[in-house]
Amino acid sequence: MAKPRSLLQEVIWIVVIKLLALTSIWWCFIRDVKVEVATTDTAHHFLASPSSSAQQRSTHHD
Amino acid sequence: MTEELVNLSRLQFAVTAMYHFLFVPLTLGMTWLLVIMESVYVMTGKVIYKDMTRFWGKLFGINFALGVTTGITLEFQFGTNWAYYSHYVGDIFGAPLAIEGLMAFFLESTFIGLFFFGWDRLSKQQHLLVTLLMAVGTNLSALWILIANGWMQNPVGAEFSYETMRMEMVDFAAVLFNPDAQAKFVHTVSAGYVTGAMFVLSISSWYLLKKRDVEFAKNSFRIAAAFGFASVCSVIVLGDESGYVVGEAQQTKLAAMEAMWETEPAPASFNLIAIPNEAEMKNDFAIHIPWLMGLIGTRSLDQQIPGIKDIVAHNRERIVSGISAVKALEQLRQDQSNTAAKAVFEKHKADLGFGLLLRKYTADVGTATPEMIDQAARSTIPKVAPMFWSFRVMVALGFAMLLLFGLALWYSIKGNFAEKSGFLRTAVWCLPMPWIACEVGWFVAEYGRQPWTIYGVLPTHLSVSTLSPASLYGSLAGFIAFYTVLLIVEMYLMIRFAKQGPGSLGTGRYLNEAIAH
Secondary structure, eight states: OOOOOOHHHHHHHHHHHHHHHHHHHIIIIITTOOOOOOHHHHHHHHSOOHHHHHHHHHHHHO | OOHHHHHHHHHHHHHHHHHHHHHHHHHHHHHHHHHHHHHHHHHHOOHHHHHHHHHHHHHHHHHHHHHHHHHHHHHHHHHHTOHHHHHHHHHHHHHHHHHIIIIIIHHHHHHHHHHHHOTTTSOHHHHHHHHHHHHHHHHHHHHHHHHHHHHHHSOOSEEEETTTTEEEESOHHHHHTOHHHHHHHHHHHHHHHHHHHHHHHHHHHHHHHTTOSHHHHHHHHHHHHHHHHHHHHHHHHHHHHHHHHHHHHOHHHHHHHTTOOSOOSSSOOEEEEEEEETTTTEEEEEEEETTHHHHHHHSSSSOOOOOHHHHHHHHHHHHHHHHHHHHHHHHHHHOTTOHHHHHHHHHHGGGHHHHHGGGGTOSSGGGOOHHHHHHHHHTTSOOHHHHHHHHHHHHHHHHHHHHHHHHHHHHHHHTOGGGOHHHHHHHHHTTTHHHHHHHHHHHHHHHTTTTEEETTTEEGGGTSOOOOHHHHHHHHHHHHHHHHHHHHHHHHHHHHHHHHGGGGGOOSSSSOOTTOO
16 A cells, blocks of 8 residues: 655645746746836836927927 | 826725735734744643634634735736836836745745644644744745835935936845835834734634633633734834834925924924814914924934925925936937036936926926926925824824733733623724724825825826726726625635634534534
8 A cells, every 4th residue: 555645745746836837837928028128118208308398498488 | 197097096006905904914913823822732732722723823814815815916016007117116126026925925825835734744843833934924025015115115225227217226235124114014014913913802802702612712812912912012112113214214204294384493392183284384273292293203302303394395496406307317318428418417316206296297397387396396295184194093093902902911910801891892892993003004104105106216197007097997996896805705704704713623622513523
């Protein structure tokens, strides 16, 4: 008759399966998806664009 | 960015965070109570303490499961609703969140599994170690989250880069040992311990009133009374420290919390009760306690605490300086070799965030009118009345709980609490107190940081994603509906198991053994 597995063995198996599952998910769905850090977008969002800046300044002076 | 979009994004985060924090403090407190109960079991071998650990552990488990569900969506919101915030400060803010997930949450969730399923597989000492590591993991989790939040309140150890248009970490140790984060951590976890203690104390009191499972309830009551009293003392002392740190780093928040419109000669008086008049920037009515504010806020007799009017005037100067920073930054974005622009930017970059406040009023900060600058300066102070009263509600509840736990401990020492039916009834009715205190405390911390997401660095109105208000209305309604269902499920399960009592363990030693094997 086979000896029952110890809790430590079971925990190790669960952690290994969990890591394999997470790696598979990353490999299949996330690995090739890169998010560009869009510096220009932030600059555009936070600062006045040169054209709008010049336009506003001329309106202001008129 | 429309005002409606900003307000909806804020509301969505506030609603989900407040729901989440209904679960968190109980988790924080219950883990240490379980450690205490199980330690007594291991030391004395009395099986009643094992039953206590298992029964209160069951209620803890229900709360933990639902708490995790509500927490995950908060992290997603940084990407979905606060994309510009995430880009601007993700380099710093993301680090503690990632460490929390990889280190603390993995530790906590692994040991929670072992806590529930290891009773018959581990020795007494091994199981106690598991419970202890579960408590450590839970509290470490709070530490990393509060390091992230502390940085939002007091952004140290980071610098803005005009090349990447984002804040970049320059000193991880400064972020880690940020006084705001440390003060918030100890204050918040202590509040969690009070919540756990109140939960056990109230339910035990109810059993005692019903005269059921009396020994079980008495032992639980004693542990909750002692732990709760120590914790509520910590909350008050550490809350004072937290307030002192706020006075150092966030003068606007302190002034709003205390409805201090004018800078008084040191030591400033404390407004015990006041009716703030926002329009005229004064209190229509106030009861003062001389010297107290100066002593609490500066721990001295000779340091002044700036009033709102002086802070607004100072912030106006910073906004004017910030305009130069924004204009220089615009030039640097056109030509990064522009040394003149670089020199101007370096001189004014500490006020860049203040200059960006004007983006709410004009597309081109350089064309801001004096009226716009005045408006932006006035906006640096959060609304005073909600801050003033929320803070007082939190403090009043803190002192009420000090009295309650003080009496509970006194009666425990005298050993006559089971006969004090009036007190036991009061303890049952006091159950919601720590939750209300936690929620208003977070309101003071977060609403008091407005108009910033990162204090003095990033205005809230520039942090939100460019979503449509319709999508926010839809997702907000979805969140409210889903979280309300979760809350009802939690209440149902808690009430069901609490009513069933330790009999739900099926040991044959208690009443209501309906689901015993």
